[in-house]
Amino acid sequence: MKLPSIHQLINDGLKALIRFPFAMLAAFAGSAASIYMISLDYTESHNHPFIEHLIWVSVIAFPLLVSASLFSESRNLRHIFNIILQIIMTGLMVAYLFFLPDIFLNKHIVRNFIFISSFHCLVSFAAFTANASHNNFWHFNKSLFLRILTGALYSMILYAGLALAILAIDNLFGVDVNEKYYFYLYIIIIGVFNPWYFLAGVPEVNKISEENTQYPKGLRIFTQFILAPLVALYLVILYAYTIKIIIQWEWPVGWVGYMLLSFSACGILSFLLIHPIRNQNQWSAIYSKSFLIALFPLIILLFLSILRRIDDYGITENRYFVLIYPFWLLAIVIYLLLTKMRNIKIIPVSLCIVALLSSFGPWGAFSISLNNQLSRIEVFMSKNNMLINGKVQKNRNNISFKDKREISSIVEYLTTMHGYRILQPFFTENLDTITKDTLYHTEYYDILNLMGVEYISRWQSEDYYVSSFYYNVENGDMSNVFDIRHFDIFLRLNQYLYYDTVHNDTQSFYSGVVNHHSIKAVFVTGNILRFIIDDSLSTEIKLNEFVQSLKEKIQGQNTYNISPELMTICKEDTNLAMKICFQRLNGKRENNKYLFNDINADVFLGIKSN
Numbered sequence: 001m002k003l004p005s006i007h008q009l010i011n012d013g014l015k016a017l018i019r020f021p022f023a024m025l026a027a028f029a030g031s032a033a034s035i036y037m038i039s040l041d042y043t044e045s046h047n048h049p050f051i052e053h054l055i056w057v058s059v060i061a062f063p064l065l066v067s068a069s070l071f072s073e074s075r076n077l078r079h080i081f082n083i084i085l086q087i088i089m090t091g092l093m094v095a096y097l098f099f100l101p102d103i104f105l106n107k108h109i110v111r112n113f114i115f116i117s118s119f120h121c122l123v124s125f126a127a128f129t130a131n132a133s134h135n136n137f138w139h140f141n142k143s144l145f146l147r148i149l150t151g152a153l154y155s156m157i158l159y160a161g162l163a164l165a166i167l168a169i170d171n172l173f174g175v176d177v178n179e180k181y182y183f184y185l186y187i188i189i190i191g192v193f194n195p196w197y198f199l200a201g202v203p204e205v206n207k208i209s210e211e212n213t214q215y216p217k218g219l220r221i222f223t224q225f226i227l228a229p230l231v232a233l234y235l236v237i238l239y240a241y242t243i244k245i246i247i248q249w250e251w252p253v254g255w256v257g258y259m260l261l262s263f264s265a266c267g268i269l270s271f272l273l274i275h276p277i278r279n280q281n282q283w284s285a286i287y288s289k290s291f292l293i294a295l296f297p298l299i300i301l302l303f304l305s306i307l308r309r310i311d312d313y314g315i316t317e318n319r320y321f322v323l324i325y326p327f328w329l330l331a332i333v334i335y336l337l338l339t340k341m342r343n344i345k346i347i348p349v350s351l352c353i354v355a356l357l358s359s360f361g362p363w364g365a366f367s368i369s370l371n372n373q374l375s376r377i378e379v380f381m382s383k384n385n386m387l388i389n390g391k392v393q394k395n396r397n398n399i400s401f402k403d404k405r406e407i408s409s410i411v412e413y414l415t416t417m418h419g420y421r422i423l424q425p426f427f428t429e430n431l432d433t434i435t436k437d438t439l440y441h442t443e444y445y446d447i448l449n450l451m452g453v454e455y456i457s458r459w460q461s462e463d464y465y466v467s468s469f470y471y472n473v474e475n476g477d478m479s480n481v482f483d484i485r486h487f488d489i490f491l492r493l494n495q496y497l498y499y500d501t502v503h504n505d506t507q508s509f510y511s512g513v514v515n516h517h518s519i520k521a522v523f524v525t526g527n528i529l530r531f532i533i534d535d536s537l538s539t540e541i542k543l544n545e546f547v548q549s550l551k552e553k554i555q556g557q558n559t560y561n562i563s564p565e566l567m568t569i570c571k572e573d574t575n576l577a578m579k580i581c582f583q584r585l586n587g588k589r590e591n592n593k594y595l596f597n598d599i600n601a602d603v604f605l606g607i608k609s610n
Helices: 006-019 021-039 049-074 079-099 106-128 134-172 180-200 217-248 255-273 282-313 317-338 346-357 365-383 401-417 420-426 443-451 462-467 499-503 543-553
Strands: 468-472 489-496 506-514 517-524 528-533 537-542 568-572 576-590 593-607
Touching: 006 021, 006 180, 021 049, 021 079, 021 180, 049 079, 049 106, 106 134, 106 346, 106 365, 106 401, 134 180, 217 255, 217 282, 255 282, 255 317, 282 317, 317 346, 317 365, 365 401, 365 420, 401 420, 401 443, 401 462, 420 443, 462 468, 462 576, 468 543, 489 506, 489 517, 517 593, 528 576, 528 593, 537 543, 537 568, 537 576, 543 593
Parallel strands: none
Antiparallel strands: 468 576, 489 593, 506 517, 517 528, 528 537, 568 576, 576 593
8 A cells, every 4th residue: 555645745744635625614613612511620611601612513514514615516516506515514603602591411422422413324325315336325434434434543643642742841851731631632633623524534425436346355354263263252141041041931131232232233233344245245235134033033022122211211312322323223234235335325315314314303212201200200299199280299198119219300300401400399388599500410409409309319228228328518518618716627528448347456647746635546346436636635426416416417418418517516524625517427227237438527526724
């Protein structure tokens, strides 16, 4: 293979800039916005939602604008019409930029990924809306595929080399290089060099001919000896699992759905890669047809897996896409078998259409998931007598662990995916007021507190819940103001313990000298926190008693979001005054004893004069 000269690389780069000016403009804009965001402090970056939106829109716009250019080329449109089409597409992206809200919810991220995926599919066939040559279509996308892989390799090598050069300058010449420059370099390579290199290698559709489209030897080796055997291996594993399900007559586990998705995606990729040579030898002909036929039982298995998850937990956006994927896959397999696999263009075309349709409307992922989860939480609240005339009344009953976990999961999903205001119709209280001081994306803690439901993670099992406790201060608030006039010593404890400390007589937390006083903080018999000053004065807290009283006080409240007042202990005797403000107190219950493994607290100690 002849290596390109510097002159050729420059010419290819200039041609790419002329062919795809608006796409490169999107790449420059996204890179500049990313560099600006990195230059800001962490706290400042959250105050610039427009810049964050500009990054997202630039990533979305790049494949859309590339598709528009390829469409114009394939139709032999005059340059002026190409520019007009590019301006229209850019205008749509600018309108979408201003459509995005300041508060960026998970649903906006999911929708952006849908657009990115669908527009990348659009790139693969935008130049072939009029060109019916299936062979040219395959070789065009083969060139894109290889260019993406080559660009990724070159980008990694280039970044590693330049980053090491900066590191060498820093260490050898004593130049103080801000670590942010490494991120700037990464953005420039990924956001400018990589797309520019890719566009420079995009073939012109009208110059692809049947004579110059040979199947690459390296791709043949990769497909025949690496990808196809791996697909066959996982096919055997999944069929063995299917037989196991039939014999034991049990529902498939939820995890198998993700494996089926990954397998089918890799299988479709291998099917597409060997498509031009499927009739050239026996193994490729057998593989192409047998792979499609072998997918039928696995599609049924995927249906069963996702239907079981939906029956247990309802529909979310992720489950929506997993559900429609086997429908799409089944339709594609039937179509390819009936047409003898002639038109593979249907794969990216249909995938693009399905993705775009799922992003909006009452049939879309967001509407169906939202309505389903709102219905589910209403059922759970009615079941536990928490709704009166359609409004939530704070729970005073003993809710089962399963219902707590389901209510917690639904509220967490709704607030992070669709925003906490979606739950306002269930409450007489103003949720804006309730959550105004809450950290971003954690409003579900306050809403669950308002409902009188303790937060239970969806990953938490009932056995673990019964044996464990987590008491954390509201929003991790460690900025309370204290009156310290009567205290001489401040000590911050942040200690992780192993559960077997219950068997030790004493474990030292801290030992040192503060204000000319020696001070020790020790953990005695696994449940007593003792502070010793000058080896003679001491005071202690019995954590078992404190946790038990705390448990009684916060029944029905969110243990991850306890007010600082409830987590504070004040104690005073003739010699010492103490105030201990726990930020975090976690552990487990075993044989009616509390075993502690995470203690975080601010301790104030005052020594009284005789």
